[in-house]
Amino acid sequence: MSTELYDALLYLEKEKGIERNLIIEAIEAALVSAYKRNFNQAQNVRVDLNLETGTMRVFARKEVVEEVFDSRLEISMADAREINPAYELGDIVELEVTPKDFGRIAAQTAKQVVTQRVREAERGIIYSEFIDREEDIMTGIVQRQDSRFIYVSLGKIEALLPLSEQMPNESYKPHDRIKVYITKVERTTKGPQIFVSRTHxxxxxxxxxxxxxxxxxxxxxxxxxxxxxxxxxxxxxxxxxxxxxxxxxxxxxxxxxxxxxxxxxxxxxxxxxxxxxxxxxxxxxxxxxxxxxxxxxxxxxxxxxxxxxxxxxxxxxxxxxxxxxxxxxxxxxxxxxxxxxxxxxxxxxxxxxxxxxxxxxxxxxxxxxxxxxxxxxxxxx
The missing domain is CATH 3.30.300.20 (K homology (KH) domain)
Incomplete structure (x- = not known):
C-alpha cells in the first residue's frame, strides 16, 4: 500500500498542484478520527504515517502528573520514569497503541481523504481559471435544458444559461455550438458555478x-x-x-x-x-x-x-x-x-x-x- 500511496501523492503533487505534505497531514488527521470512531477511544492520540517504510503507527499522548485522575490522558511520574528516567512533570509521554487491523481502516481512510482533496483541488483550479474569465467570451456546446437553465459545456465544467439571458429569436438543441458571455463565477459548496449570457x-x-x-x-x-x-x-x-x-x-x-x-x-x-x-x-x-x-x-x-x-x-x-x-x-x-x-x-x-x-x-x-x-x-x- 505504501508504494501505491507514495506514487499517488507524487502524481497529485505534479499534475494537480497539491502539496504532498498537506495531503499527508490531512491523512494523519483523518486517521486520528478513524481510530477514535472505530475503537471507541477518547484519548489524545497522534498518527505517524511513514511513506518510506510503509508503516502507520498510532501513539497515545499522556501528560506526566503527580496524581492520575484520567488514565486516558494522564500518566503518573513513576510509570513515566519506568519508560524513560528523563521524564519530568508536565512532559508528554507517547505510547504506541496501534490496533492489529488498523491497516485496513487506514487504507480506506487514506483513499477517502485523497479523493476529497483531489476533488477540492480540481474545483479550486476550475474556479481560479474561470474567475479570470468573467466578462469574457467562450464557445460552448449545448448539453441539455430544463425549465430554468440551458446547460452549456465549457470543457471542464457546465455553465448555466438562464432563461432571462437567452435570445428570444433562438432555439437551442443538444450539441449546438454557441458563443456565450461569462457574467458571473461563484464558489459554492458543490464547486464553482458559472453563469453565462447570450443577451448581455x-x-x-x-x-x-x-x-x-x-x-x-x-x-x-x-x-x-x-x-x-x-x-x-x-x-x-x-x-x-x-x-x-x-x-x-x-x-x-x-x-x-x-x-x-x-x-x-x-x-x-x-x-x-x-x-x-x-x-x-x-x-x-x-x-x-x-x-x-x-x-x-x-x-x-x-x-x-x-x-x-x-x-x-x-x-x-x-x-x-x-x-x-x-x-x-x-x-x-x-x-x-x-x-x-x-x-x-x-x-x-x-x-x-x-x-x-x-x-x-x-x-x-x-x-x-x-x-x-x-x-x-x-x-x-
Missing part, C-alpha cells in the same frame, strides 16, 4: 473585438453599446488617429466583419456609429439611419431636441420607439424627436445659430455613413 451587451463588444483587428490592437475603441438582444443593437466607435475610419473598420470589406457577427447573433441588426464628445454630432450619428437637420442641447437636463425631415420621422423613432430608445441608451442623453413641420409650428426651428457641428453631423450622415447603414437599417412603413 458585453457579448456584442467581445464579438467585435474578435472580428475587428483594429479593435483588438487598440487603434479603434468601442465607447458604448446599446442592445435589445435578438432584434437590434447600436455600437459607437472611435479612432484617435484621424486617418482611420472606425466605422469602416468595423463594417469590413463588403460588410464581411459585421456580417459574421450578425450571423452569430441570428440576424440581429447592428448599427455602427461614430462616437464624438460633441453631443450634437454624437446624437445625430446615434439616430442613424435617419437624417438629422438640427440638434438642440440642454446641458443641465442632459436632454436634446432633435429635428428631422418630415419623411424621416418614423425612421428616426423606429418600431415601437426602438431607434430612439437605443440612441438614448448609446449616448446617455434624453432624446426628443420632432419633425421639421412640428418644430416650425412650435418655434424651435429654424435657429439662426445652428451650430457648425450640427451641419457637419448632417453631412456625415448623408454622405459618409449612408452606405454603411443601408446594409443593416430597416425601413419603417
Amino acid at each position: 451587451p458585453g457579448l456584442l463588444k467581445r464579438l467585435f473585438e474578435i472580428e475587428v483587428p483594429e479593435i483588438f490592437d487598440g487603434s479603434v475603441e468601442i465607447r458604448s453599446v446599446a442592445r435589445e438582444a435578438g432584434d437590434r443593437s447600436k455600437i459607437s466607435v472611435y479612432a484617435e488617429n484621424p486617418e482611420i475610419d472606425p466605422v469602416g473598420a468595423c463594417v469590413g470589406p463588403k460588410g464581411s466583419r459585421v456580417q459574421a457577427i450578425v450571423n452569430e447573433l441570428k440576424g440581429e441588426k447592428i448599427d455602427i456609429v461614430k462616437w464624438s464628445e460633441d453631443p450634437v454630432e454624437f446624437v445625430a450619428n446615434a439616430l442613424s439611419p435617419s437624417k438629422v437637420v438640427d440638434v438642440q442641447v440642454n446641458e443641465e437636463a442632459k436632454a436634446t431636441t432633435v429635428v428631422v425631415p418630415d419623411y424621416q420621422l418614423s425612421l428616426a423613432i423606429g418600431k415601437r420607439g426602438q431607434n430612439a430608445r437605443l440612441a438614448a441608451k448609446l449616448t446617455g442623453w434624453k432624446i426628443d424627436i420632432k419633425s421639421e413641420t412640428d418644430a416650425r409650428e412650435e418655434g424651435v426651428y429654424p435657429r439662426e445659430n445652428i451650430s457648425a457641428a450640427s451641419e457637419e453631423a448632417e453631412d456625415t450622415k448623408s454622405v459618409k455613413d449612408e452606405d454603411a447603414y443601408d446594409f443593416f437599417s430597416e425601413e419603417i412603413e
